[in-house]
Amino acid sequence: MNQEDGKAQIVPCALHRDSNNRQNLNPDLMRVDESGCVIDDLEKLACLVEGKAIQAANWYLARKAVPKLFSQWIRGLAILGITAGGLITVLQSIDPQAGWGHNGFVVLAVAGALLGLDKYFGFSTAWMRYINAQLKIHQLLAEFQMDWAQLRQQSGDEATAEQEQVMLERIKVFRMAILKQVEQETQEWMNEFRNSIAQLDKETQQRTEALRPGGVAVAVSNAEGIDQGTLKLFVDATSRGAFQGDHTTIKSLMPGAYTIRVEGTRGGQPVNASGNVTVAAGTTVPVTLTLPAAT
Structure with missing residues (x-):
């Protein structure tokens, strides 16, 4: 002051x-x-x-x-x-x-x-x-x-x-x-x-x-005798293409419920199997699809 x-x-x-x-x-x-x-x-x-x-x-x-x-x-x-x-x-x-x-x-x-x-x-x-x-x-x-x-x-x-x-x-x-x-x-x-x-x-x-994407690890049982190159994978109604062997992994799926289906032929006869899975965020869910056994 x-x-x-x-x-x-x-x-x-x-x-x-x-x-x-x-x-x-x-x-x-x-x-x-x-x-x-x-x-x-x-x-x-x-x-x-x-x-x-x-x-x-x-x-x-x-x-x-x-x-x-x-x-x-x-x-x-x-x-x-x-x-x-x-x-x-x-x-x-x-x-x-x-x-x-x-x-x-x-x-x-x-x-x-x-x-x-x-x-x-x-x-x-x-x-x-x-x-x-x-x-x-x-x-x-x-x-x-x-x-x-x-x-x-x-x-x-x-x-x-x-x-x-x-x-x-x-x-x-x-x-x-x-x-x-x-x-x-x-x-x-x-x-x-x-x-x-x-x-x-x-x-x-x-x-x-x-919202982190997850995936599904698909295993196919009874895949013996499937015609070469005919096994195809579907997620709901969307085709994910053909795959070799009896297992594959689907990546980049948003969290939610899905129907997984495989289709192929064995000796020229169509075979298929499907299953429902729920994918959580950031996780890979296993599912086993069983094809009809060969006769």
């Missing part, structure tokens, strides 16, 4: 949010004397601190509009999607011949994506945080205004040094409470964003793991 002719000088001492939603130091007019305790104009200081509280409350009031709008639209569309998707699914079960029943699952998936979008970007939680912070600041402001009126009444026109100290302490408590509230809301936002990122990474990893 600088002194000139025994008068107090301006010192920077407060936090505010800029247009980029960051907290930056901003100089406020806080006038102190050489001891740093007794304020030369308590009324102006009280008005300044009160104005900063109103500014903080107005910041939350103005910025809650955008997350409120997105939250209401996203949640509303998600509710409509869930309702419509469920209704389509029910109608499909009533009329199995309808060819549009699968659209219900698509609508449900879109509704789930909307909810995930809201969760990741935090529109609903930001709306709630802003309302909560604004209400708490208004409460602190009302308490300060009532306490300040009482202190002014007790001090009269000429406050004693002891009374000034009490008034200054009340201003300090109020200012610190406002800054604490802003800090708490910012910390909640940081924790929420950090948790959203962690949850997104976890879900992405789980989905990636769940």
Whole structure:
């Protein structure tokens, strides 16, 4: 603090949010004397601190509009999607011949994506945080205004040094409470964003793991006497070509259920065998297919 002719000088001492939603130091007019305790104009200081509280409350009031709008639209569309998707699914079960029943699952998936979008970007939680912070600041402001009126009444026109100290302490408590509230809301936002990122990474990893391709190790029994080059492999209705010997491996199958079938000829007569398997992510499932025995 600088002194000139025994008068107090301006010192920077407060936090505010800029247009980029960051907290930056901003100089406020806080006038102190050489001891740093007794304020030369308590009324102006009280008005300044009160104005900063109103500014903080107005910041939350103005910025809650955008997350409120997105939250209401996203949640509303998600509710409509869930309702419509469920209704389509029910109608499909009533009329199995309808060819549009699968659209219900698509609508449900879109509704789930909307909810995930809201969760990741935090529109609903930001709306709630802003309302909560604004209400708490208004409460602190009302308490300060009532306490300040009482202190002014007790001090009269000429406050004693002891009374000034009490008034200054009340201003300090109020200012610190406002800054604490802003800090708490910012910390909640940081924790929420950090948790959203962690949850997104976890879900992405789980989905990636769940989609790892697997395979099927096929063993053919009773393959003796099969005509050379006639043994062919099928996955569901898709041909995987011919293979030699009595075993082969099918690779790059997405997780799911499959029907594995082998076909060939023995002495010009067709023979075949099939079996069902379920391929898990990143695993190779064994299956043995038994051809009819040679007669």
